[in-house]
Amino acid sequence: MWTERRYNYMETKMAKEPKEEKKSSGNKWLKQLRAYDDSVNYEYDSFAKENCLYTPSPYFNWIFANKSHGIPKNASVLFFSEQKAGKSLSIYAMIKQMQQDDPEGIAIYFNTELRGQLQFKAIPGIDEERMVIYDTNDPVEIFDRVENDIKAMVQDGMPLRMIAIDSLTNIQGIKRGDADSVANHLVGDHALTIQIGLGKLVPFCKRNNILLIGTSQMRGNLDAGKYGPKEKMAESWATKHAFEYFVSLKRAGAAEDKADIEGKTFEDDVKDARDNKLLTGHKIFVKMEASSIGSAGRAGVFTMDYEKGIINQHEEIFFLAKNAGIITTVNNRTYTYKDQSFNGKKETAFAIRDDAKLRNAILADIKKLDE
Numbered sequence: 001m002w003t004e005r006r007y008n009y010m011e012t013k014m015a016k017e018p019k020e021e022k023k024s025s026g027n028k029w030l031k032q033l034r035a036y037d038d039s040v041n042y043e044y045d046s047f048a049k050e051n052c053l054y055t056p057s058p059y060f061n062w063i064f065a066n067k068s069h070g071i072p073k074n075a076s077v078l079f080f081s082e083q084k085a086g087k088s089l090s091i092y093a094m095i096k097q098m099q100q101d102d103p104e105g106i107a108i109y110f111n112t113e114l115r116g117q118l119q120f121k122a123i124p125g126i127d128e129e130r131m132v133i134y135d136t137n138d139p140v141e142i143f144d145r146v147e148n149d150i151k152a153m154v155q156d157g158m159p160l161r162m163i164a165i166d167s168l169t170n171i172q173g174i175k176r177g178d179a180d181s182v183a184n185h186l187v188g189d190h191a192l193t194i195q196i197g198l199g200k201l202v203p204f205c206k207r208n209n210i211l212l213i214g215t216s217q218m219r220g221n222l223d224a225g226k227y228g229p230k231e232k233m234a235e236s237w238a239t240k241h242a243f244e245y246f247v248s249l250k251r252a253g254a255a256e257d258k259a260d261i262e263g264k265t266f267e268d269d270v271k272d273a274r275d276n277k278l279l280t281g282h283k284i285f286v287k288m289e290a291s292s293i294g295s296a297g298r299a300g301v302f303t304m305d306y307e308k309g310i311i312n313q314h315e316e317i318f319f320l321a322k323n324a325g326i327i328t329t330v331n332n333r334t335y336t337y338k339d340q341s342f343n344g345k346k347e348t349a350f351a352i353r354d355d356a357k358l359r360n361a362i363l364a365d366i367k368k369l370d371e
Helices: 004-016 021-034 056-060 089-099 139-155 176-179 189-207 237-241 313-324 345-354 356-368
Strands: 076-081 104-112 131-135 160-166 211-216 217-219 231-233 245-253 267-271 277-279 280-292 298-303 307-312 334-337 340-343
Touching: 004 280, 056 356, 076 089, 076 189, 089 104, 089 131, 089 211, 089 245, 089 298, 089 307, 131 139, 139 160, 139 176, 139 189, 139 211, 189 211, 231 313, 298 313, 313 345, 313 356, 334 345, 340 345, 345 356
Parallel strands: 076 211, 076 245, 104 131, 104 160, 160 211
Antiparallel strands: 217 231, 245 280, 267 277, 280 298, 298 307, 334 340
């Protein structure tokens, strides 16, 4: 009797439980579903160090607010600023850093303001063999070239790491290019052209882990009212939706920004006709205005030398570590990091500059705060 009841119980239990065959069948379906090219790979870490690109500026890198303090290769960044703030120079500096980190990496730069022939030597040390600049504002020569020609090269193994468009604002609308007269006002032509172009370009970049950098000019914000911002980014809503990061750049104009930590100003000994010394560089205030994949609002400052590119990283690390609480102050003169003490800001920054082990340890501690 007991054996019969036990048999009936087991039979009922087995009928209610899913069979092992069905479970394996479910795994088979999942395997097929994940075989598509657009399926998200859970094993790929977009924020791992090896999957990020960097600027030469620690403060600039820090504003991206992730564990590697880098820009994911499969992300897109939109720089915007007033004129001559440093957008183009920052892009060239990023290309140089990418080439230093990746001995095979290639960058493509579409200069829609047609200044590539004038600017390509702006940052010394760039491998010109691995940077291609196109001077064009024709959307066909930008978006169709990528879709029809460059895409096939990447599929054949070309190590393309970055595509920059500087600026999106200056790309000519399709209808405008065909118009017979500037008197033909084509409302929405530019916005629609950029929307369609990015609709092709963005998926290509993401699937191939190519960092997309765009820049935008500024225009007057006539709808802001009396108390609103006087300027705004000159791009449509569709363009803004194509980028994960919005980064603003501005010439730093405070009194403390006109000199380095030693008190040296960014001026040459040569003077102009009004007895003003010629500028050799300026500091740039950079801020993460908005982000789809991290915290926004972080701001930093770095120094752009007109002949050397981004310099004085040791100053950035000092102020970044001090503001993050990694370097602490005992009094107005003494700064400490773990068991080391330094007498004054300048001496602390110099120690960071001259000691690679110290510099790397401080940067590692700063990154830990975002893990």
